[in-house]
Amino acid sequence: MFNIDYFILLGSLLLIIGVMTTKFSTRIGVPALVLFLVVGMVVGSDGLGIIYFDNARYAQLIGVLALIIILFEGGLQTKWKTVKPVLKPSLSLATTGVLITTSIVAVAAKLIFDISWFEAFLFGAIVGSTDAAAVFAVLKGQNIKARLGATLEAESGTNDPMAVFLTISFIQLLTSGEGNVLMFILSFFWQMGMGIVLGLAFGKLATFAINKINLDSSGLYPIFALAFALLTYSSAALLKSSGLLAVYVAALIIGNSDLTYRTSIFRFNEGFAWMMQILMFIILGLLVFPSQLFTFDVMVKGVLIAIVLIIIARPIAVYLSTIKMGFTNKEKIFLSWAGLRGAVPIVLATFPMIAGIKDSQMIFNVVFFVVLTSALLQGSTISILAEKLGLTGPKKVASTHTLELVSIGKANxxxxxxxxxxxxxxxxxxxxxxxxxxxxxxxxxxxxxxxxxxxxxxxxxxxxxxxxxxxxxxxxxxxxxxxxxxxxx
The missing domain is CATH 3.30.70.1450 (Regulator of K+ conductance, C-terminal domain)
Structure with a gap:
């Protein structure tokens, strides 16, 4: 029998552990997301056996919801004046870069796994994009040069449509055995184009509504803003366009506008994004079974794929996608190393499981291992590499002092x-x-x-x-x- 009190107690303990983990991660130089995943694995059925969880659909639902919140918060915090100069390289990395990465990893997967080409390209598509949750979390508070940080953040915020498009396309080819190339291409441009249009429209609408509607309580404004983020995603998704891209664009518009209760909205979404990040990675940690993950076969294949992804595919994608865009060789090396994988590949790896694709469990396990390797190896050394390459700027100072007029909605x-x-x-x-x-x-x-x-x-x-x-x-x-x-x- 399901015990509500037990569930609440367990949830509170997991959140407390997650929050304490963030403090611990900074001391040992390991990204917090790795420790969140470890917490999930430890309390799961293969660890302490406290929670048994193997529902890929629920994990996907929680993962998508968390990504909406994380992307929304990331977009709010992003300054347009910083992003505008790097739109071209960011979009190039988010499209051409993902396609190149997918293709190179697919060739490696074909050779390593001895699977069909469609399955190999499906695997490549799943790990092809960088992850917004991981990038935002690792770069926050770092003194990386503004142009590089903005490029990575904008890339991770806009490359999901390509990864999702490729993943769904190859699943369709595997399940139905047929597909129209022209329709696939048109579908991609529709997802990207309509996602941007809807993001702009809902961003303007949300800003207007927040500033014009006089709510009775200041605490309602952050919820009001968050509701628009969910509305933006769902509207875009129902129109078969990229909901995640739409959310990021809408957040950019809202965050760079003159906004009523700006501080309250930003602080609320920052805290909520952290909570959803903790929840998402713990849930994804629960979904994997360590006894299946840490086998010789999965670890060897995972290490080989991670080497190809980090050392070969990502650098080639960066160098080809940023030709004649003003980046120095050192900056390209840094962009190559900072292509973190995180929640998005793991969430995408649940798609084949739900679709009933052959070897989907093997794909999920290897993807999970690749993400762990990427987050642990790259995430813990980003700031060190930036310093070695001389790519650090002035130290970022995060103000802990806030003040806002409660009566701003009524007083001018x-x-x-x-x-x-x-x-x-x-x-x-x-x-x-x-x-x-x-x-x-x-x-x-x-x-x-x-x-x-x-x-x-x-x-x-x-x-x-x-x-x-x-x-x-x-x-x-x-x-x-x-x-x-x-x-x-």
Whole structure:
């Protein structure tokens, strides 16, 4: 008999373990997602036997839902001014790069597994794309050069359509034995094109609705924004286009717009994305059986495929996809090494299982082992490689200080949090010498984690975190003054 209390207790313990794992992972230099997977395997039926889970459909459902939340949060945090210059290489990696990776891995799979070409290309398609959850998690807080980080994040946010398209196409060929090449190509362009269009439309709609609808509670705004993410995915998916791409594009629009309750929306989605990431990787860890995974046959095949993927396929894909795009040889080496695999390949590996493809369990086990190898080997050495290649920028400072007017929806004012950088117009100037608009006031300054009371002769220094009270009518002038681009809602 199903015990609800036992289930709640178990869920709470798993979340606590997951959160503590993130702290532990930073100390030993291992990506948290690897430890989440390990937690799932340990508490599963082949480990401590606490939870028995082998339902690929439920795992797929939870995985897709988690990816929606993670992509939405990643898109919200991505600055358009950083992504815009790298759109061309990112989209090239997300399409041509995935196709090249798939083809090279398929040849290796054919030789290593002795399977049909369709099955080999199916395997290649499953591991062909980088993973947004893994990339966002590993790069967060790292001081990788902005252009490289933006390229990797934009690639991982937009390469799912190609991987999903190829996976579904080869499953269809394996199950029905027939397929129209022209229809496959048209289907891909429909998925990409319609996904982008719907993402833009829902992003604009969500921004307008959040800013115009006056809700009674500030806590409703993050839920309202999240509802639009789910609506965007489901609408795109029902129209047979890429729901994940649509969500990422919509999040880019929302995150780069002038938004009511911006801080609340961002903080809520950051926490929720972490929770879904913990849940997803633990569930995927539960789905695999270590006794089947850590066999000599699976490990040998997994290591061989991982070597081909990491050392051969990804570098060739990067070098060919970024020809004449302004990347140095060192940057291409870094982009090659940072092509992390994560939840997406594992979730895609459940598709053949659900479709009843021959050898689907073997494919799933090897894919899982490849993901473990990629996350453990590449994920733990990304920052080290960036430093060795001289590709690190200024250290990122994540502010732990937040302040927001609760009555922003009713009052025509809000408080902006802004960190002074070396290049800013207001850097090293006294407040009295800065011509702020009349309805603008600096309320507080955080300097080296200490509160500084702003006065007329207070000099603003690099690294200062400012909390600036402004009316909405003066917000545009204020952002122009401090050098931050202003987006109309």
């Amino acid at each position: 004012a809000e408080i902006i949090e802004y960190q002074v950088s070396k290049e800013d117009k207001i850097n090293d100037k006294r407040i009295v010498d800065i011509r702020f608009p009349n309805s603008v006031l600096i309320n507080a300054i955080i300097r080296s984690d200490e509160l500084v009371t702003p006065k007329g002769n207070t000099r603003l220094l690099e690294g200062d975190i400012l909390y600036i009270l402004t009316s909405r009518t003066s917000k545009k002038k204020l952002k122009e003054l401090i050098g931050e681009p202003y987006e109309e809602s």
